[in-house]
Amino acid sequence: MKGSKLVPDADLTILANLRQAGPARRRGEEQLFTSYTYFIKKGMQKYSLPEEEAFDAYADAVLSAIETITRGSFEGLSTLKTYLFGIFRNKCVDLLRKKATNKSSVHRTISITDMLFFISDSGKTVIQRLVEQADRDTLKKRLNELGGACRQLLLLSAEGNTDKQIVELTEYKTAAVVKTSRLRCLEKLRHLYKTI
Protein backbone atom coordinates (compact mmCIF):
# COMPACT_ATOMS: atom_id res chain seq x y z
CA MET A 1 0.00 0.00 0.00
CA LYS A 2 2.99 2.27 0.58
CA GLY A 3 3.36 4.70 -2.28
CA SER A 4 -0.21 4.15 -3.47
CA LYS A 5 -1.49 7.06 -5.51
CA LEU A 6 -4.75 7.14 -3.60
CA VAL A 7 -3.55 6.77 -0.05
CA PRO A 8 -1.19 9.51 1.19
CA ASP A 9 1.59 8.60 3.62
CA ALA A 10 -0.15 10.49 6.42
CA ASP A 11 -3.17 8.24 5.92
CA LEU A 12 -0.97 5.16 5.98
CA THR A 13 0.44 6.19 9.35
CA ILE A 14 -3.04 6.70 10.79
CA LEU A 15 -4.31 3.44 9.32
CA ALA A 16 -1.31 1.50 10.60
CA ASN A 17 -1.84 2.90 14.10
CA LEU A 18 -5.56 2.22 14.08
CA ARG A 19 -4.98 -1.39 13.08
CA GLN A 20 -2.91 -2.00 16.19
CA ALA A 21 -4.04 -2.30 19.80
CA GLY A 22 -3.44 -0.09 22.81
CA PRO A 23 -1.42 3.14 22.68
CA ALA A 24 -0.83 2.96 18.94
CA ARG A 25 -4.55 2.68 18.24
CA ARG A 26 -5.29 5.50 20.63
CA ARG A 27 -2.69 7.62 18.87
CA GLY A 28 -4.27 6.77 15.52
CA GLU A 29 -7.67 7.84 16.83
CA GLU A 30 -6.29 11.16 17.96
CA GLN A 31 -4.39 11.64 14.70
CA LEU A 32 -7.53 10.99 12.68
CA PHE A 33 -9.60 13.29 14.87
CA THR A 34 -7.12 16.18 14.79
CA SER A 35 -6.37 15.90 11.08
CA TYR A 36 -9.73 17.18 9.89
CA THR A 37 -11.22 19.22 12.72
CA TYR A 38 -11.75 22.03 10.24
CA PHE A 39 -14.72 20.00 8.97
CA ILE A 40 -16.51 21.30 12.07
CA LYS A 41 -16.31 24.85 10.77
CA LYS A 42 -17.40 23.63 7.33
CA GLY A 43 -20.40 21.92 8.93
CA MET A 44 -21.29 25.12 10.74
CA GLN A 45 -21.14 27.13 7.54
CA LYS A 46 -22.67 24.68 5.10
CA TYR A 47 -25.44 23.25 7.27
CA SER A 48 -25.94 26.20 9.64
CA LEU A 49 -25.31 23.96 12.62
CA PRO A 50 -24.23 25.35 15.99
CA GLU A 51 -20.62 24.46 16.80
CA GLU A 52 -21.64 21.92 19.44
CA GLU A 53 -23.79 20.02 16.94
CA ALA A 54 -21.18 20.23 14.20
CA PHE A 55 -18.67 18.88 16.71
CA ASP A 56 -21.03 15.99 17.56
CA ALA A 57 -21.42 15.16 13.88
CA TYR A 58 -17.65 15.26 13.36
CA ALA A 59 -16.84 13.19 16.46
CA ASP A 60 -19.49 10.64 15.48
CA ALA A 61 -18.08 10.51 11.94
CA VAL A 62 -14.58 9.88 13.32
CA LEU A 63 -15.92 7.13 15.59
CA SER A 64 -17.70 5.49 12.65
CA ALA A 65 -14.56 5.67 10.53
CA ILE A 66 -12.47 4.21 13.36
CA GLU A 67 -14.91 1.34 13.71
CA THR A 68 -14.81 0.59 9.99
CA ILE A 69 -11.02 0.75 9.88
CA THR A 70 -10.42 -1.35 12.98
CA ARG A 71 -12.87 -3.99 11.74
CA GLY A 72 -10.86 -4.21 8.54
CA SER A 73 -13.73 -2.99 6.36
CA PHE A 74 -12.02 0.14 5.05
CA GLU A 75 -10.91 -0.68 1.53
CA GLY A 76 -8.73 2.36 0.92
CA LEU A 77 -10.56 3.29 -2.28
CA SER A 78 -10.45 6.95 -1.29
CA THR A 79 -8.31 9.09 0.97
CA LEU A 80 -9.24 9.22 4.64
CA LYS A 81 -10.22 12.84 4.14
CA THR A 82 -12.73 12.02 1.40
CA TYR A 83 -14.01 9.00 3.28
CA LEU A 84 -14.41 10.89 6.54
CA PHE A 85 -16.04 13.88 4.90
CA GLY A 86 -18.62 11.58 3.29
CA ILE A 87 -19.57 10.19 6.71
CA PHE A 88 -19.49 13.66 8.27
CA ARG A 89 -21.80 15.08 5.60
CA ASN A 90 -24.30 12.28 6.25
CA LYS A 91 -24.10 12.88 10.00
CA CYS A 92 -24.81 16.58 9.45
CA VAL A 93 -27.81 15.76 7.29
CA ASP A 94 -28.99 13.24 9.90
CA LEU A 95 -28.66 15.90 12.55
CA LEU A 96 -30.70 18.35 10.53
CA ARG A 97 -33.40 15.71 10.13
CA LYS A 98 -33.32 14.60 13.73
CA LYS A 99 -32.92 17.97 15.34
CA ALA A 100 -35.96 17.48 17.46
CA THR A 101 -34.70 14.15 18.77
CA ASN A 102 -31.81 13.04 20.94
CA LYS A 103 -28.47 14.03 19.40
CA SER A 104 -26.55 11.17 20.92
CA SER A 105 -28.52 8.72 18.86
CA VAL A 106 -26.64 9.77 15.72
CA HIS A 107 -23.85 7.32 16.46
CA ARG A 108 -24.99 3.81 17.13
CA THR A 109 -22.61 0.92 17.17
CA ILE A 110 -23.54 -2.18 15.25
CA SER A 111 -21.68 -4.58 17.47
CA ILE A 112 -24.82 -6.20 18.81
CA THR A 113 -25.97 -7.05 15.31
CA ASP A 114 -22.59 -8.60 14.67
CA MET A 115 -22.78 -10.72 17.78
CA LEU A 116 -26.31 -11.84 16.98
CA PHE A 117 -25.04 -13.27 13.71
CA PHE A 118 -23.59 -16.08 15.78
CA ILE A 119 -27.03 -17.27 16.76
CA SER A 120 -29.44 -19.19 14.55
CA ASP A 121 -32.56 -17.36 13.37
CA SER A 122 -35.04 -18.74 15.89
CA GLY A 123 -32.73 -18.07 18.83
CA LYS A 124 -31.85 -14.68 17.40
CA THR A 125 -35.47 -13.52 17.54
CA VAL A 126 -35.75 -14.47 21.21
CA ILE A 127 -32.50 -12.79 22.17
CA GLN A 128 -33.13 -9.69 20.09
CA ARG A 129 -36.47 -9.15 21.84
CA LEU A 130 -34.85 -9.56 25.25
CA VAL A 131 -31.97 -7.24 24.37
CA GLU A 132 -34.43 -4.58 23.26
CA GLN A 133 -36.11 -4.80 26.65
CA ALA A 134 -32.84 -4.17 28.49
CA ASP A 135 -32.38 -0.75 29.99
CA ARG A 136 -29.15 0.27 28.35
CA ASP A 137 -28.88 3.61 30.16
CA THR A 138 -29.11 1.90 33.53
CA LEU A 139 -26.56 -0.68 32.41
CA LYS A 140 -24.16 2.10 31.44
CA LYS A 141 -24.76 3.80 34.76
CA ARG A 142 -24.00 0.58 36.64
CA LEU A 143 -20.95 -0.01 34.45
CA ASN A 144 -19.58 3.34 35.57
CA GLU A 145 -20.29 2.42 39.18
CA LEU A 146 -18.19 -0.73 38.92
CA GLY A 147 -14.92 1.02 39.64
CA GLY A 148 -11.79 1.71 37.61
CA ALA A 149 -10.34 -1.77 37.08
CA CYS A 150 -13.61 -3.50 36.12
CA ARG A 151 -14.74 -0.62 33.97
CA GLN A 152 -11.42 -0.57 32.13
CA LEU A 153 -11.47 -4.31 31.61
CA LEU A 154 -14.98 -4.36 30.16
CA LEU A 155 -14.28 -1.38 27.93
CA LEU A 156 -11.04 -2.89 26.62
CA SER A 157 -12.95 -6.04 25.80
CA ALA A 158 -15.75 -4.04 24.17
CA GLU A 159 -13.13 -2.33 22.03
CA GLY A 160 -12.41 -5.70 20.47
CA ASN A 161 -9.23 -6.55 22.35
CA THR A 162 -8.71 -10.24 23.05
CA ASP A 163 -7.79 -11.37 26.56
CA LYS A 164 -4.23 -11.87 25.31
CA GLN A 165 -4.10 -8.30 24.00
CA ILE A 166 -5.49 -7.03 27.30
CA VAL A 167 -2.54 -8.65 29.08
CA GLU A 168 -0.22 -6.46 27.00
CA LEU A 169 -2.21 -3.32 27.78
CA THR A 170 -2.66 -3.82 31.51
CA GLU A 171 -0.96 -5.20 34.58
CA TYR A 172 -2.75 -8.57 34.38
CA LYS A 173 -0.33 -11.47 34.15
CA THR A 174 -2.06 -13.94 31.85
CA ALA A 175 -5.02 -14.18 29.48
CA ALA A 176 -6.64 -16.65 31.87
CA VAL A 177 -6.50 -14.08 34.68
CA VAL A 178 -7.99 -11.48 32.36
CA LYS A 179 -10.82 -13.82 31.44
CA THR A 180 -11.59 -14.68 35.07
CA SER A 181 -11.46 -11.02 36.11
CA ARG A 182 -13.53 -9.92 33.16
CA LEU A 183 -16.26 -12.46 33.87
CA ARG A 184 -16.25 -11.55 37.56
CA CYS A 185 -16.73 -7.92 36.57
CA LEU A 186 -19.60 -8.95 34.33
CA GLU A 187 -21.11 -10.88 37.22
CA LYS A 188 -20.76 -7.84 39.44
CA LEU A 189 -22.40 -5.69 36.76
CA ARG A 190 -25.29 -8.13 36.50
CA HIS A 191 -25.72 -8.06 40.27
CA LEU A 192 -25.76 -4.25 40.32
CA TYR A 193 -28.10 -4.10 37.35
CA LYS A 194 -30.60 -6.57 38.71
CA THR A 195 -30.64 -5.68 42.37
CA ILE A 196 -30.42 -1.91 42.56
Next chain:
Amino acid sequence: MDETLEYIDDYFKGEFSPTQAVQFERRILEDPAFAGEVAFYLSAAEAARDQLSEDKKTRFREIYRLSGQGPARQADRRMPPVRKLWAALSVAAVILAIVAGWWLFLKPATPQQLADRFARENWKSLDLTMGATVDSMQAALRLYNDGQVREAGIAFEKMVGSDSSNIFAKTYAGIVSFRLKDYDKALFWFGLLEKKHKEYYVNPAKFYQAITLMERDHPGDKEQARLLLQQVIEKDLDGKEFAQKWIKDF
Protein backbone atom coordinates in the same frame (compact mmCIF):
# COMPACT_ATOMS: atom_id res chain seq x y z
CA MET B 1 -16.94 -17.50 38.81
CA ASP B 2 -20.37 -17.88 37.25
CA GLU B 3 -20.24 -20.90 34.95
CA THR B 4 -23.18 -19.75 32.84
CA LEU B 5 -21.46 -16.48 32.00
CA GLU B 6 -18.28 -18.34 31.12
CA TYR B 7 -20.26 -20.72 28.92
CA ILE B 8 -21.91 -17.79 27.12
CA ASP B 9 -18.57 -15.99 26.80
CA ASP B 10 -16.93 -19.05 25.26
CA TYR B 11 -19.73 -19.26 22.71
CA PHE B 12 -19.36 -15.64 21.59
CA LYS B 13 -15.56 -15.91 21.55
CA GLY B 14 -16.02 -18.66 18.96
CA GLU B 15 -14.60 -21.43 21.11
CA PHE B 16 -17.42 -23.90 20.54
CA SER B 17 -17.49 -26.83 18.16
CA PRO B 18 -20.50 -26.93 15.76
CA THR B 19 -22.17 -29.52 18.01
CA GLN B 20 -21.69 -27.42 21.14
CA ALA B 21 -23.01 -24.36 19.26
CA VAL B 22 -26.19 -26.23 18.32
CA GLN B 23 -26.68 -27.25 21.97
CA PHE B 24 -26.18 -23.64 23.04
CA GLU B 25 -28.78 -22.35 20.60
CA ARG B 26 -31.24 -25.06 21.56
CA ARG B 27 -30.87 -24.04 25.19
CA ILE B 28 -31.82 -20.47 24.28
CA LEU B 29 -35.14 -21.75 22.97
CA GLU B 30 -35.77 -24.18 25.79
CA ASP B 31 -34.56 -22.28 28.83
CA PRO B 32 -35.95 -18.73 29.30
CA ALA B 33 -33.59 -18.01 32.21
CA PHE B 34 -30.62 -18.93 30.06
CA ALA B 35 -31.95 -16.77 27.21
CA GLY B 36 -32.15 -13.93 29.72
CA GLU B 37 -28.50 -14.47 30.64
CA VAL B 38 -27.47 -14.40 26.98
CA ALA B 39 -29.46 -11.20 26.48
CA PHE B 40 -27.77 -9.67 29.51
CA TYR B 41 -24.33 -10.63 28.17
CA LEU B 42 -25.06 -8.96 24.84
CA SER B 43 -26.72 -5.91 26.42
CA ALA B 44 -23.72 -5.45 28.70
CA ALA B 45 -21.38 -5.69 25.71
CA GLU B 46 -23.44 -3.10 23.88
CA ALA B 47 -23.56 -0.80 26.91
CA ALA B 48 -19.78 -1.07 27.19
CA ARG B 49 -19.41 -0.22 23.50
CA ASP B 50 -21.66 2.81 23.95
CA GLN B 51 -19.68 3.91 26.97
CA LEU B 52 -16.45 3.45 25.05
CA SER B 53 -17.75 5.72 22.28
CA GLU B 54 -18.82 8.28 24.85
CA ASP B 55 -15.38 8.17 26.47
CA LYS B 56 -13.70 8.65 23.11
CA LYS B 57 -16.01 11.52 22.28
CA THR B 58 -15.20 13.14 25.61
CA ARG B 59 -11.51 12.77 24.82
CA PHE B 60 -12.02 14.31 21.38
CA ARG B 61 -13.96 17.17 22.95
CA GLU B 62 -11.10 17.79 25.37
CA ILE B 63 -8.54 17.76 22.56
CA TYR B 64 -10.72 20.13 20.56
CA ARG B 65 -11.18 22.42 23.54
CA LEU B 66 -7.48 22.46 24.40
CA SER B 67 -6.60 23.05 20.76
CA GLY B 68 -8.20 26.45 21.05
CA GLN B 69 -10.69 25.87 18.27
CA GLY B 70 -13.71 25.90 20.57
CA PRO B 71 -16.11 28.79 21.09
CA ALA B 72 -13.80 30.40 23.65
CA ARG B 73 -11.29 31.08 20.88
CA GLN B 74 -13.66 32.49 18.30
CA ALA B 75 -12.19 35.94 18.78
CA ASP B 76 -8.83 34.67 17.63
CA ARG B 77 -9.60 34.41 13.94
CA ARG B 78 -6.02 34.82 12.84
CA MET B 79 -5.11 31.32 13.88
CA PRO B 80 -5.31 28.83 11.05
CA PRO B 81 -8.32 26.57 11.61
CA VAL B 82 -6.22 23.45 11.80
CA ARG B 83 -3.76 24.79 14.34
CA LYS B 84 -4.25 22.02 16.77
CA LEU B 85 -2.63 21.18 19.98
CA TRP B 86 -1.87 17.62 18.99
CA ALA B 87 -0.49 18.73 15.70
CA ALA B 88 1.79 20.99 17.71
CA LEU B 89 2.76 17.99 19.79
CA SER B 90 3.54 16.11 16.61
CA VAL B 91 5.86 18.95 15.62
CA ALA B 92 7.42 18.71 19.05
CA ALA B 93 7.87 14.97 18.49
CA VAL B 94 9.65 15.67 15.20
CA ILE B 95 11.90 18.14 16.99
CA LEU B 96 12.55 15.48 19.61
CA ALA B 97 13.46 13.03 16.87
CA ILE B 98 15.84 15.54 15.26
CA VAL B 99 17.49 16.23 18.57
CA ALA B 100 17.64 12.46 19.15
CA GLY B 101 19.53 12.07 15.89
CA TRP B 102 21.89 14.80 16.96
CA TRP B 103 22.48 13.00 20.24
CA LEU B 104 23.59 9.93 18.37
CA PHE B 105 26.81 11.72 17.51
CA LEU B 106 27.46 13.17 20.95
CA LYS B 107 27.49 10.02 23.05
CA PRO B 108 27.20 11.85 26.41
CA ALA B 109 28.88 10.09 29.27
CA THR B 110 26.43 10.01 32.17
CA PRO B 111 22.64 9.89 32.57
CA GLN B 112 22.79 13.18 34.46
CA GLN B 113 24.58 14.84 31.57
CA LEU B 114 22.04 13.40 29.16
CA ALA B 115 19.16 14.77 31.21
CA ASP B 116 20.85 18.11 31.65
CA ARG B 117 21.48 18.50 27.96
CA PHE B 118 17.90 17.48 27.12
CA ALA B 119 16.52 20.10 29.51
CA ARG B 120 18.79 22.81 28.13
CA GLU B 121 17.87 21.98 24.57
CA ASN B 122 14.15 21.48 25.04
CA TRP B 123 13.00 23.29 28.14
CA LYS B 124 14.96 26.51 27.98
CA SER B 125 11.95 28.11 26.36
CA LEU B 126 8.49 26.71 25.74
CA ASP B 127 6.59 26.93 22.51
CA LEU B 128 3.81 29.49 22.79
CA THR B 129 1.62 27.52 20.41
CA MET B 130 1.74 24.38 22.58
CA GLY B 131 -1.26 24.42 24.85
CA ALA B 132 -1.52 28.15 24.49
CA THR B 133 -5.28 28.05 24.25
CA VAL B 134 -6.16 30.73 26.71
CA ASP B 135 -4.64 34.06 27.55
CA SER B 136 -3.55 32.94 31.02
CA MET B 137 -1.55 30.09 29.46
CA GLN B 138 0.05 32.44 26.94
CA ALA B 139 0.91 34.85 29.74
CA ALA B 140 2.47 32.09 31.87
CA LEU B 141 4.50 30.80 28.93
CA ARG B 142 5.74 34.31 28.24
CA LEU B 143 6.81 34.65 31.86
CA TYR B 144 8.71 31.39 31.55
CA ASN B 145 10.37 32.38 28.30
CA ASP B 146 11.29 35.76 29.78
CA GLY B 147 13.17 33.98 32.56
CA GLN B 148 10.54 34.54 35.26
CA VAL B 149 10.40 30.82 35.85
CA ARG B 150 9.18 30.89 39.44
CA GLU B 151 6.33 33.29 38.57
CA ALA B 152 5.42 31.11 35.60
CA GLY B 153 5.30 28.11 37.95
CA ILE B 154 2.84 29.87 40.23
CA ALA B 155 0.68 30.69 37.22
CA PHE B 156 0.72 27.09 35.93
CA GLU B 157 -0.17 25.72 39.35
CA LYS B 158 -3.00 28.21 39.61
CA MET B 159 -4.29 26.97 36.28
CA VAL B 160 -4.26 23.37 37.53
CA GLY B 161 -6.17 24.59 40.59
CA SER B 162 -8.93 26.01 38.47
CA ASP B 163 -8.94 23.20 35.90
CA SER B 164 -7.59 19.89 37.17
CA SER B 165 -7.92 18.38 33.67
CA ASN B 166 -5.41 20.81 32.17
CA ILE B 167 -2.60 18.41 31.28
CA PHE B 168 -0.47 21.16 29.80
CA ALA B 169 -0.47 23.26 32.95
CA LYS B 170 0.61 20.14 34.86
CA THR B 171 3.34 19.39 32.34
CA TYR B 172 4.65 22.95 32.48
CA ALA B 173 4.43 23.00 36.28
CA GLY B 174 6.67 19.92 36.25
CA ILE B 175 9.11 21.51 33.83
CA VAL B 176 9.25 24.66 35.96
CA SER B 177 9.99 22.57 39.07
CA PHE B 178 12.75 20.82 37.16
CA ARG B 179 14.24 24.15 36.06
CA LEU B 180 14.12 25.33 39.68
CA LYS B 181 15.91 22.10 40.67
CA ASP B 182 12.96 21.10 42.84
CA TYR B 183 13.11 17.56 41.52
CA ASP B 184 10.74 16.06 44.09
CA LYS B 185 8.08 18.50 43.01
CA ALA B 186 8.81 17.85 39.34
CA LEU B 187 8.32 14.14 40.00
CA PHE B 188 5.05 14.94 41.74
CA TRP B 189 3.72 16.83 38.70
CA PHE B 190 4.92 14.31 36.14
CA GLY B 191 3.61 11.49 38.33
CA LEU B 192 0.23 13.20 38.48
CA LEU B 193 0.31 13.58 34.73
CA GLU B 194 0.84 9.86 34.37
CA LYS B 195 -1.74 8.75 36.94
CA LYS B 196 -4.55 11.13 36.09
CA HIS B 197 -4.28 11.21 32.33
CA LYS B 198 -3.88 7.61 31.26
CA GLU B 199 -6.44 8.25 28.57
CA TYR B 200 -3.92 10.42 26.72
CA TYR B 201 -1.42 8.26 24.97
CA VAL B 202 0.44 11.29 23.71
CA ASN B 203 1.70 11.72 27.23
CA PRO B 204 5.39 12.22 28.06
CA ALA B 205 4.92 11.64 31.81
CA LYS B 206 7.08 8.51 32.12
CA PHE B 207 9.83 9.98 29.97
CA TYR B 208 9.89 13.23 31.93
CA GLN B 209 9.98 11.32 35.22
CA ALA B 210 12.98 9.40 33.91
CA ILE B 211 14.73 12.66 32.95
CA THR B 212 14.06 14.10 36.39
CA LEU B 213 15.45 11.04 38.12
CA MET B 214 18.52 11.09 35.87
CA GLU B 215 19.10 14.72 36.73
CA ARG B 216 18.48 14.28 40.49
CA ASP B 217 20.85 11.30 40.60
CA HIS B 218 20.07 10.16 44.12
CA PRO B 219 20.91 6.60 45.11
CA GLY B 220 18.54 4.33 43.19
CA ASP B 221 17.41 7.09 40.79
CA LYS B 222 19.45 5.77 37.91
CA GLU B 223 17.93 2.31 38.23
CA GLN B 224 14.43 3.72 38.49
CA ALA B 225 15.03 5.96 35.47
CA ARG B 226 16.26 2.95 33.55
CA LEU B 227 13.05 1.07 34.35
CA LEU B 228 10.96 4.02 33.19
CA LEU B 229 12.92 4.36 29.96
CA GLN B 230 12.45 0.65 29.40
CA GLN B 231 8.68 1.13 29.78
CA VAL B 232 8.76 4.08 27.39
CA ILE B 233 10.41 1.84 24.80
CA GLU B 234 8.20 -1.18 25.41
CA LYS B 235 4.95 0.76 25.42
CA ASP B 236 5.99 2.99 22.50
CA LEU B 237 5.46 6.16 24.52
CA ASP B 238 6.61 9.69 23.92
CA GLY B 239 10.37 10.03 24.15
CA LYS B 240 11.00 6.52 22.82
CA GLU B 241 13.70 7.73 20.43
CA PHE B 242 15.67 9.21 23.32
CA ALA B 243 15.04 6.27 25.59
CA GLN B 244 16.36 3.81 23.03
CA LYS B 245 19.59 5.74 22.69
CA TRP B 246 20.05 6.63 26.34
CA ILE B 247 19.38 3.23 27.82
CA LYS B 248 22.59 1.97 26.24
CA ASP B 249 24.54 4.48 28.32
CA PHE B 250 23.14 3.27 31.64
